[in-house]
Amino acid sequence: MKGKGPLLGTAGEKVLMSGNEAVARGCLEAGVSVVTAYPGTPATNVVEALGEVAPDLGFWAEFSVNEAVAIEVAAGAAFSGVRAMMATKMLGVNLIADALTVVTVTGVRAGLVIVTADDPQQFSSQNAEDTRFYGMLAKAPVLEPADGQEAKDMAKYAFELSEQLELPVFLRITPRICHSSFPVELGELTKPKRDGKFVKDKKRFVMISTYSRPRQKLLREKMEKAKLINDQNRWNRIVDFQNGKQFPKGAVFNTFGIIASGLTYPYVEEVVEVLGLSARVLKLATTFPMPENLIGSFIRELDQVMIVEEGDNVTEMQVRALAQHRRLTARIIGKDDNILPWSGELNPDIVGDALGKVFGKKFREELTEPYVEAEKLIQPRIPALCAGCPHRASYFAIKEAIRKKGKGGSVMGDRGCYNQGAYEPLEGMDTCICMGASIAMASGVFHSGSSEPSLAVIGDGTFYHAGIPSLLNAVHNRSNITVLIFDNSITAMTGHQVNPGSGQNLMGRPAPFTNLKKVVEALGVEHVRVINSFDTKALVAAVMEEVDYDGPSVLISRSPCALVVERNLRKRKLKMPVAVVDVDKCTGCKVCMKKIGCPAFGWSQDPKPHMEVLSHCNGCGLCMQTCPFNAISIPGKKEGVLGMTIRKEVPK
Amino acid sequence: MNIVLAGVGGNGVVLTTRIIAEAALKEGTDVRVGEVHGLAQRGGTVVSHLRIGPDAKGVLVPQRKGDMLLAFEPLEALRQLKLLKKGAKVILNNEPFIGVDSHLGLSKYPDVCQIVERIQATQDLVDVDATHLAIQAGSVIMTNVVMLGTLSASNELPISRDSLLAAIKARVPQTMVEANFKAFELGEKAFRDWQAARVCEPHPDLSN
Numbered sequence: 064m065k066g067k068g069p070l071l072g073t074a075g076e077k078v079l080m081s082g083n084e085a086v087a088r089g090c091l092e093a094g095v096s097v098v099t100a101y102p103g104t105p106a107t108n109v110v111e112a113l114g115e116v117a118p119d120l121g122f123w124a125e126f127s128v129n130e131a132v133a134i135e136v137a138a139g140a141a142f143s144g145v146r147a148m149m150a151t152k153m154l155g156v157n158l159i160a161d162a163l164t165v166v167t168v169t170g171v172r173a174g175l176v177i178v179t180a181d182d183p184q185q186f187s188s189q190n191a192e193d194t195r196f197y198g199m200l201a202k203a204p205v206l207e208p209a210d211g212q213e214a215k216d217m218a219k220y221a222f223e224l225s226e227q228l229e230l231p232v233f234l235r236i237t238p239r240i241c242h243s244s245f246p247v248e249l250g251e252l253t254k255p256k257r258d259g260k261f262v263k264d265k266k267r268f269v270m271i272s273t274y275s276r277p278r279q280k281l282l283r284e285k286m287e288k289a290k291l292i293n294d295q296n297r298w299n300r301i302v303d304f305q306n307g308k309q310f311p312k313g314a315v316f317n318t319f320g321i322i323a324s325g326l327t328y329p330y331v332e333e334v335v336e337v338l339g340l341s342a343r344v345l346k347l348a349t350t351f352p353m354p355e356n357l358i359g360s361f362i363r364e365l366d367q368v369m370i371v372e373e374g375d376n377v378t379e380m381q382v383r384a385l386a387q388h389r390r391l392t393a394r395i396i397g398k399d400d401n402i403l404p405w406s407g408e409l410n411p412d413i414v415g416d417a418l419g420k421v422f423g424k425k426f427r428e429e430l431t432e433p434y435v436e437a438e439k440l441i442q443p444r445i446p447a448l449c450a451g452c453p454h455r456a457s458y459f460a461i462k463e464a465i466r467k468k469g470k471g472g473s474v475m476g477d478r479g480c481y482n483q484g485a486y487e488p489l490e491g492m493d494t495c496i497c498m499g500a501s502i503a504m505a506s507g508v509f510h511s512g513s514s515e516p517s518l519a520v521i522g523d524g525t526f527y528h529a530g531i532p533s534l535l536n537a538v539h540n541r542s543n544i545t546v547l548i549f550d551n552s553i554t555a556m557t558g559h560q561v562n563p564g565s566g567q568n569l570m571g572r573p574a575p576f577t578n579l580k581k582v583v584e585a586l587g588v589e590h591v592r593v594i595n596s597f598d599t600k601a602l603v604a605a606v607m608e609e610v611d612y613d614g615p616s617v618l619i620s621r622s623p624c625a626l627v628v629e630r631n632l633r634k635r636k637l638k639m640p641v642a643v644v645d646v647d648k649c650t651g652c653k654v655c656m657k658k659i660g661c662p663a664f665g666w667s668q669d670p671k672p673h674m675e676v677l678s679h680c681n682g683c684g685l686c687m688q689t690c691p692f693n694a695i696s697i698p699g700k701k702e703g704v705l706g707m708t709i710r711k712e713v714p715k
Numbered sequence: 716m717n718i719v720l721a722g723v724g725g726n727g728v729v730l731t732t733r734i735i736a737e738a739a740l741k742e743g744t745d746v747r748v749g750e751v752h753g754l755a756q757r758g759g760t761v762v763s764h765l766r767i768g769p770d771a772k773g774v775l776v777p778q779r780k781g782d783m784l785l786a787f788e789p790l791e792a793l794r795q796l797k798l799l800k801k802g803a804k805v806i807l808n809n810e811p812f813i814g815v816d817s818h819l820g821l822s823k824y825p826d827v828c829q830i831v832e833r834i835q836a837t838q839d840l841v842d843v844d845a846t847h848l849a850i851q852a853g854s855v856i857m858t859n860v861v862m863l864g865t866l867s868a869s870n871e872l873p874i875s876r877d878s879l880l881a882a883i884k885a886r887v888p889q890t891m892v893e894a895n896f897k898a899f900e901l902g903e904k905a906f907r908d909w910q911a912a913r914v915c916e917p918h919p920d921l922s923n
């Protein structure tokens with residue numbers, strides 16, 4: 064994408080923006096002073112976009128080492144009287160909970176907005192948790208936009224609400240907001256404040272129990288105030304439909320109602336219009352705390368109300384409780400009746416199925432026989448590591464070492480691009496739970512009394528994020544484990560974000576280059592080695608030795624991400640080396656493919672069955688080591704060292 | 716109007732969708748774009764939903780309500796078939812992307828002719844050799860622009876050729892504008908050639 068895109072467009076202009084860009088713009092219109100985040104799809108680009116413009120506009124934007132740190136930096140700024148935003152994918156909200164549940168007790172002095180991207184369809188997440196529960200747990204209001212315009216406007220408003228209540232506020236979005244694009248009319252930018260100052264107030268900010276306990280009452284009062292504010296929220300809107308035509312509230316009579324939260328509203332609107340339904344619809348933007356008077360009076364006039372929401376039955380539960388509390392008799396339907404599904408994202412067809420059931424109509428167009436026949440041919444695509452990915456070489460070596468040792472062994476995995484190595488043919492890691500889990504779980508396997516070698520695999524980004532405490536724990540508690548840190552010096556999985564090992568910060572400024580080996584040594588690990596990921600021989604030998612060592616050992620398998628190497632080569636107008644297959648020597652046994660599963664391999668029958676190398680090979684050379692017939696080579700390069708030599712040519 | 720764009724990572728699906736959407740918005744038409752690209756890596760399924768005009772409501776095209784499919788890869792075309800109305804046009808680049816899983820026998824990439832047949836059973840298929848036309852124009856990376864040319868020539872879009880060209884120009888490096896316009900024209904020509912050839916072929920049976 065060229066330039067800074069629509070983020071800095073002029074007020075009044077209508078531009079095409081992704082939901083993430085819209086949220087970022089909303090923050091700029093609010094005059095945000097401090098922005099923090101840890102990368103996580105689908106929220107990452109909110110802050111990437113802001114990082115690019117921060118130096119010019121004069122505010123601070125950072126990728127913090129993890130979400131817990133990010134919220135604390137942001138809260139520190141908000142304590143000091145300037146507006147702060149923290150962005151994370153929903154899994155990161157688990158990490159911020161410790162701070163958040165106390166920051167709601169202290170409250171904030173300037174707006175603190177937490178942008179959380181939930182992923183109900185699990186496009187790129189280990190679970191499908193609903194972060195609205197964290198709003199309820201910590202007592203922080205939750206706002207949910209229905210489209211890009213609202214994402215921008217509500218991001219800005221979230222700061223105002225946060226200041227009105229002196230509470231952190233969640234803006235909950237999902238991939239269908241983040242990665243969708245909408246026309247958005249821009250507002251005025253606000254100059255960020257840079258004169259923060261922390262004014263001491265121990266009874267408010269020193270949350271030892273003596274000072275914290277009395278503040279619980281205040282928090283309760285804030286929740287009551289928030290409900291009244293939410294009753295008036297301008298994005299909570301009631302409209303009446305008669306035979307699919309829209310009328311202002313009350314212009315026509317309805318007995319059936321729908322509460323549609325966040326981005327489900329456009330789905331509901333489409334289904335109601337297409338099917339020509341008659342219903343009163345409440346478009347709900349404030350999903351916590353509930354605008355009780357608004358919802359109470361909405362359901363009082365109806366016989367039946369359907370709750371449409373993505374994620375868990377958060378609104379449904381609250382509406383049921385409210386109805387019981389206010390002795391309202393309307394029948395409330397939704398997930399509890401299995402009219403709407405419990406898992407996965409919603410879409411117009413699913414909402415159509417649910418409303419269709421109630422009204423005895425059909426929204427979803429059936430798939431007739433030829434479509435069903437066509438569907439039968441469809442195959443899933445199993446993701447693979449990229450061509451030239453150093454993780455492939457590392458897995459190849461670990462597998463070789465375990466095979467040669469012949470004692471079995473488990474590899475506790477972590478979260479990163481290396482997850483692709485769990486698929487066939489590499490099957491190189493045996494678990495993926497959450498960021499940082501690998502090392503501690505390997506300790507657990509060891510302490511279980513297992514006689515097999517216990518290994519862990521973790522990326523450099525994930526090691527900085529959550530691996531350091533668990534490695535220290537392994538040292539302190541004498542775990543006999545072998546840890547491989549796959550160091551590509553970047554956070555690749557989420558789209559190449561910087562981390563403490565990248566030598567650069569989010570705003571593109573030089574940052575201290577963390578010496579990973581020294582960090583590991585300082586934690587007390589006595590066996591630490593740095594090995595080039597493509598030096599298979601050395602890596603295999605090292606794994607075999609360290610598995611025998613009685614104590615925690617660390618092997619840093621280092622080589623830059625292949626996509627970064629490619630990009631650098633292209634920038635320098637250098638040609639990518641590619642492997643070639645000697646058709647006479649290749650027997651078509653596919654051993655290369657079966658050992659490393661590289662996507663740059665193709666297959667040809669002409670003139671006889673043989674492997675071929677496709678255009679996106681970048682000459683890492685790993686395949687050369689796998690061929691029993693020496694049929695693969697890289698012209699002009701020596702065998703086996705190729706991955707290393709190319710990578711040395713490329714500057715950091 | 717509902718348009719679906721499908722391909723694999725690296726095909727330029729997202730960029731192509733943005734170009735059309737920006738052109739539409741410049742002409743004052745309402746638009747929504749919904750995208751799924753999962754992981755940023757190459758070779759994964761990518762699909763985007765583009766809704767123009769009165770259909771621009773939610774970001775997702777409901778099942779069998781799509782008016783058109785621009786497919787950069789045969790298997791990905793098949794995957795999105797269920798979103799199309801019967802008889803809706805499919806512009807297909809018939810260059811398959813066969814992944815590691817197929818080579819290892821973990822899944823089986825269907826025969827491309829069979830894919831084409833299945834698509835033709837319900838849709839009006841225009842297949843273009845976009846990859847090779849792009850190479851002819853200068854580089855395989857302009858495959859998506861060839862496809863845009865074909866789409867434009869099909870006259871199905873409520874967006875003018877000039878607006879599309881302007882949107883392309885705004886997106887590509889200055890030095891590449893000419894080559895991209897050439898790719899666009901080759902795509903247009905491909906559509907005209909297809910039309911000419913079709914005169915002698917029986918029209919696909921769309922009765923069931």
Ligand SMILES: Cc1ncc(C[n+]2csc(CCOP(=O)(O)OP(=O)(O)O)c2C)c(N)n1
Pocket residue numbers: 101102103104130152154155158188189478479480481498521522523524525526549551553554555556557
């Ligand atoms: C708590 C949490 N935050 C963020 C993410 C998103 N995420 C998945 S993997 C990853 C980082 C991977 O980086 P690294 O370990 O360096 O591996 P690489 O992808 O570079 O190989 C991130 C941020 C997540 N899954 N969980």
